[in-house]
Amino acid sequence: MVTVRDSLERARLLLQMGRPADAERELRGVLTEDPQHAGAHALLGLALVQQDRTDEALEESREGVRLAPDHYVPHYLSGQVHFQAGLVDEAVRAVVAGLALSPEHAPSWELLARVHMTRHDWPQMAETAGRGLGLDPQHAELASLLAIALVMLGQNERARAVAAQAVGNDPESALAHWAYGRAALAAGDPKTAAESFREVLRLDPGFDAARDLLVYALKQRNPVYRLLAKLRFRVGWRLLFLLPALPPVIAVFVISALLHWAAWVAESWTTLRLARAKATRLLFEGAAGRVSLLCLALPVAGAVMLGLGIGLGLDVLGTAGVATMALVTPVQEAVHTGSAAGRRILAVWAGALAVTIAVAVATSAFAPAILSLYAALATIWIAAGVRKIFRPRQAV
Numbered sequence: 001m002v003t004v005r006d007s008l009e010r011a012r013l014l015l016q017m018g019r020p021a022d023a024e025r026e027l028r029g030v031l032t033e034d035p036q037h038a039g040a041h042a043l044l045g046l047a048l049v050q051q052d053r054t055d056e057a058l059e060e061s062r063e064g065v066r067l068a069p070d071h072y073v074p075h076y077l078s079g080q081v082h083f084q085a086g087l088v089d090e091a092v093r094a095v096v097a098g099l100a101l102s103p104e105h106a107p108s109w110e111l112l113a114r115v116h117m118t119r120h121d122w123p124q125m126a127e128t129a130g131r132g133l134g135l136d137p138q139h140a141e142l143a144s145l146l147a148i149a150l151v152m153l154g155q156n157e158r159a160r161a162v163a164a165q166a167v168g169n170d171p172e173s174a175l176a177h178w179a180y181g182r183a184a185l186a187a188g189d190p191k192t193a194a195e196s197f198r199e200v201l202r203l204d205p206g207f208d209a210a211r212d213l214l215v216y217a218l219k220q221r222n223p224v225y226r227l228l229a230k231l232r233f234r235v236g237w238r239l240l241f242l243l244p245a246l247p248p249v250i251a252v253f254v255i256s257a258l259l260h261w262a263a264w265v266a267e268s269w270t271t272l273r274l275a276r277a278k279a280t281r282l283l284f285e286g287a288a289g290r291v292s293l294l295c296l297a298l299p300v301a302g303a304v305m306l307g308l309g310i311g312l313g314l315d316v317l318g319t320a321g322v323a324t325m326a327l328v329t330p331v332q333e334a335v336h337t338g339s340a341a342g343r344r345i346l347a348v349w350a351g352a353l354a355v356t357i358a359v360a361v362a363t364s365a366f367a368p369a370i371l372s373l374y375a376a377l378a379t380i381w382i383a384a385g386v387r388k389i390f391r392p393r394q395a396v
Helices: 004-015 020-033 037-051 054-067 070-082 089-103 106-118 122-135 139-151 154-167 174-186 190-203 208-220 222-245 247-276 284-310 315-326 328-335 340-361 366-377 379-390
Strands: none
Touching: 004 020, 004 037, 020 037, 020 208, 037 054, 037 070, 054 070, 070 089, 070 106, 089 106, 089 222, 106 122, 106 139, 106 315, 122 139, 139 154, 139 174, 154 174, 174 190, 174 208, 190 208, 208 247, 247 284, 247 328, 247 366, 247 379, 284 315, 284 328, 315 328, 315 366, 328 340, 328 366, 328 379, 340 379, 366 379
16 A cells, blocks of 8 residues: 555655656645645645746645644755745745754755855855755765855865765766866866766756856867967957957967867767767767767868869869868857757857858859858857857856
């Protein structure tokens, strides 16, 4: 016979699995038998808010607290509901009420730290996460949140040590690897940061902010790009006026774009190799392998076109071949952009460049072919602008 406790445990498991509708059915079954069950009302609020039914969720959450005002769990779950509904102040009040009843409840400290993170209150976030971690040193999420706060406070070495503790506590936590990547990036280790952000995307492909920081980490491995970034920071948009006057500046931009293209080709090879290997193929989505295969096929196809263009004396075909090789940059920039809107824009841009190259070959028009080449290589700066406008919501 299925007991109420069994149904509640099943509902909790369904919520952890991201199946709130199934959890709702389970909980409504419990409430049919016991309409005054505070825990069922509180969990139902969480199931409803995860289905964007905010008003119903808040009502159930309040009912859970009303039925058991002296128990910390309904207050904690009420904090979760309000936080996910975007009602930050109400979430704080609910969590504080729960902590007043049970100050040793580490998940409540985690939730409070997340609230401070949304407010960008880094000192409070660090203090709150530290207090919770003192209660439960093995809590990976609290360690991750503490590491993120320390990064934002400029305590990079301590942040890296705490993030390493988080990864050690739970190697399957996307947040732990995200925190370690942030700490490594802040400490000037873009190689380790890139590896961490790849792991984040393996564990949680929907963690969009990791895509943007993976791109940033890969760019930071490019010494010419780092030089340009420092120069751009110092002189800003006035750098554009130096281009006609100082041809060497143009050369620096070109070298940076070529090195970045080479980095994307290397990234494609690494991803494809891991996606095809027996030991690691299950760690990657099929789309990742297909995109990497495409980005390795483009240089080959472009090289064939270039060779034919040289052999047949067809300048347009040869130039189109180089432009085809350069398409690796816009394709990879699109795939590795965090926000869905940004990905769509850059995907359309990459498609438009491919169509332009095809039209140039069909009409023997040199200008579109060479312009497509320049535009493809320059996508690293175009994509940076798109990411600045379209930021993923969970970026920290």
